[in-house]
Amino acid sequence: MTLHTIILAAGKGTRMKSTRPKVLQTLAGKPLVRHVLDTCAAIGADSTVLIYGFGGQMVKQALAGYDIIFAEQTEQLGTGDAVKVALPHLPTTGKSLILYGDVPLTTENTLKQLVAANTAGISMLTLEVDNPFGLGRIIRKNEQVIAIVEQKDATDAQKAIKEINSGIYCVDNALLHKYLPCLTNDNAQGEYYLTDIVKLAVADGVEIATISPEFDFEIEGVNDRIQLANLERHYQAHQIRTLQHAGVQFADPDRVDIRGRLRCGQDVFIDINTIFIGEVSLGDGVQIDAGTIITDSTIGNATHIKPYCVIDGSNIGSDASIGPFAHLRPQTLLADNVKIGNFVETKKTTLGQGSKINHLSYAGDSEIGREVNIGAGVITCNYDGVNKSRTIIGDGAFVGSNSSLVAPVNIGNNATIGAGSVITKDAADDKLTLARSQQVTIDNWHRPTKKT
Incomplete structure (x- = not known):
């Protein structure tokens, strides 16, 4: 038939x-x-x-x-x-x-x-x-x-x-x-x-x-905006109840939206005002804090997503810590035990196991190894106005705060980049690399005063 x-x-x-x-x-x-x-x-x-x-x-x-x-x-x-x-x-x-x-x-x-x-x-x-x-x-x-x-x-x-x-x-x-x-x-x-x-x-x-x-x-059919909103709430409540029966805990079921398919492991906790879009998978013991938006992403066991993160097209390993206020853009791949902190943005970037980008940094088109520490204010300069280029950072590297890594560039294994450096050439393994202009003090300089 x-x-x-x-x-x-x-x-x-x-x-x-x-x-x-x-x-x-x-x-x-x-x-x-x-x-x-x-x-x-x-x-x-x-x-x-x-x-x-x-x-x-x-x-x-x-x-x-x-x-x-x-x-x-x-x-x-x-x-x-x-x-x-x-x-x-x-x-x-x-x-x-x-x-x-x-x-x-x-x-x-x-x-x-x-x-x-x-x-x-x-x-x-x-x-x-x-x-x-x-x-x-x-x-x-x-x-x-x-x-x-x-x-x-x-x-x-x-x-x-x-x-x-x-x-x-x-x-x-x-x-x-x-x-x-x-x-x-x-x-x-x-x-x-x-x-x-x-x-x-x-x-x-x-x-x-x-x-x-x-x-x-x-x-139920839809003829006006009121009916549409009512049906939305029925649909959301049905999805939430299904997940609750499967063991998922919601801080407030009325303040979560699922706009696609959400799959959850055991002992998952989801806080208020969270939105899931497309295909999203949460492993066992995942905690999603308030205000987070997750689209087409997979999150591994025991990972903690802190408040107000935006995660899109990303794959996050187990025991990771993300946010608060982090933005993971498409093709972000994070291994286990990675830490992404406050106001960090990633795009087309991989981080190896145990690596950290804790504050106020941007990693785009980058391959970052294991146990790497990226300091505050570090950016990978991946775009020259026409082309995108990659930054590669080896295992165990340490990049000091407020450094700019101008791609294409390679930072070697266990290399150290001094704070405030602008790196335009490859940095050797196991070495300290600095790139700063000479500090000077200007005599007879006066701070501007407000014009009356």
Whole structure:
């Protein structure tokens, strides 16, 4: 059996008050529709047809790299019309999941269950809610689904029903090809309702299977900024609870954001106002202090990230100490027992085991050996205005405070650089190298005074 997905993403999202299509608004740092597409990829869909409308070019650009068939809905004539646009791209065999670009959090597990439930031709996702206002009601007879009625078309008795239609279906492609051309717009909104395929299927004796999602937020859609913010909080709380069940301790679960995937070992502690972006992995016993932002990085066991650090695209070993106020830029590789202190910035730099850069320094395009000590205010001058060059510092070297290492340059093993030096040539192993101008005292010099 082949499995296809149809994603409805043509809505403008007027209530968002944005120049961007609704499906490109972000949740957890990622466009809504990309959440849906990534879930489709996870369940192994054979093809995906995305129905676009407003801002179609922006949608196509934002989804470059995905294997998608784009189909345009030129007029907003309802969900049934939107799915009908996909028919030319849909085989008559196999099954299709019908999903929505503004319903981003339906889980892989729920969609797999929905596909498995489709044994007779149609399965659908429903949920009982306390306040069903505005949503389509599931009409049953002898416990079997016989119809779906929209709010505007419902009688008072039907409005009292609490089981609602999510709009998410798994349908045999043969039935889509059969029923979609038969839809009419004879209803209060003058639209072609996708829900009417259920009525047509029931008339043909097709039994409609239903399942419910594990979490209510899986069927929540987004129409305005308030709903988007509420869904963000539901999603963040769900991720935090999952990590708490796995043993992670949060100082305050409401003040952490995970905008990607966070993997944690045992006995991890995460303080307030921390943000994790992309793929982040924390080893056993890691402590992340307040205000830290970590993007696409790996942090080894028992490492301590002190407050207000920014770590991006970096790999940090075990038993390291980072910060406070450190900035590790992409391609920073730190071995075990490394110390990066206050207001230190690194970029495309490796530090060997036990090395230290404690204060107010910059190491860029550098290869730094083991047990190296970099003093306060040291910089690697890696850019000449046109080209980047590397600085190599051997094991056991000591670089005195306020020194400038003008790349390309090599500092030898166990070399010592005197404080305040500007090093433009290689420094020998086991030697003290100085590069300072002669100190002078100027007689008859007077400090400037303030002009009146």
